[in-house]
Amino acid sequence: MERWGRTHEALSRAALELFAVRGYEATGTAQIAARAGVSEMTLFRHFPTKEALLLADPFDPLMAERVRTRPARETAMRALTEGIRQAWAQVDAASVEALRERLRIVALTPSLRGAVERGSEETVAALTGALVERGVSVGQARVAASAVIAGLSAALLGWARSEETAVDAALGSALDVLGGV
Template sequence: MGRWERTHEALAQAAWELFSERGYEATAMAHIAERAGVSEMTLFRHFPTKEALVVTDPFDPLLAEAVRERPAEEPAMRALAEGIRQAWARIGADDVRMLRARLELIARTPALRGAIERGSDDTVAALVAALVDRGTSEEQARVAATALIAGLSTALLQWARSEQTTLDAALGAALDVLGGQ
């Protein structure tokens, strides 16, 4: 792991520690930088906003690659749903716990209402690029990726609020609907 990655991870870890200790709204960017042992300028190079510490999605490359690998004749929505289903099967238990923590924080913090939607641009862009690489027009790819992310965001927030279901069950049900099954 290089210096950039170590710093990025240290900043994310410091943020989560402080969010747990003080709450999201009571944690200032200066506190995060201090906890991580870096300047505020360094923090802002990695995360331009406090919200970005919560909504930055480390799974985008994995999701896009799985969609890109789907059969060329598969319709866009099916390729998205099945590619994401395959990618999520490779996500480890620690990442699932962190995802739940992120989503629970978003669900219970008024300042973060709409955060998933605001933070989904990079995910949509990665999925659009994957679909375009498979031969889907950019316009159709954008519609499909945006629809899929909106549906998954709803399902993931419901999952985070509920102890009743597993991530696999919540995602599976949502991807079945979104993929037309």
């Protein structure tokens, strides 16, 4: 992993450690940067906001690629739901647990209400682009991608609060509903 990736990972790890111990609101970006061994300016080169430390989504390119390569005859919603289902099947257990940890902090922090929606713009844009490449109009692609991401966000936040539900069950159920199954 190159320097940028190592620094990015160190910042993410430091943020999660400090948020878990001190809480999101009691943790400052200067503390996170110091824990990661970088300047606060470097932190903001990697993450534009403190929220972004929790909401940066490494799965966007994988999901968009899976949507892009779905069969041409599928509707936009079907391509989205099945493409995302395929992408999630490739996510390793450690990444799933890290996601749960990040989303649990979001779900339990009142000041972060709405943060998932604010942080999903890039995901919606990636999925919209994949649908447009499949021949869906920009307007319809944006509506479909926004609907799917809103539904998945609700499912993922519920999953993050729960100790019982496996991510596959939570996402599978949400994708079934969104895909009209």
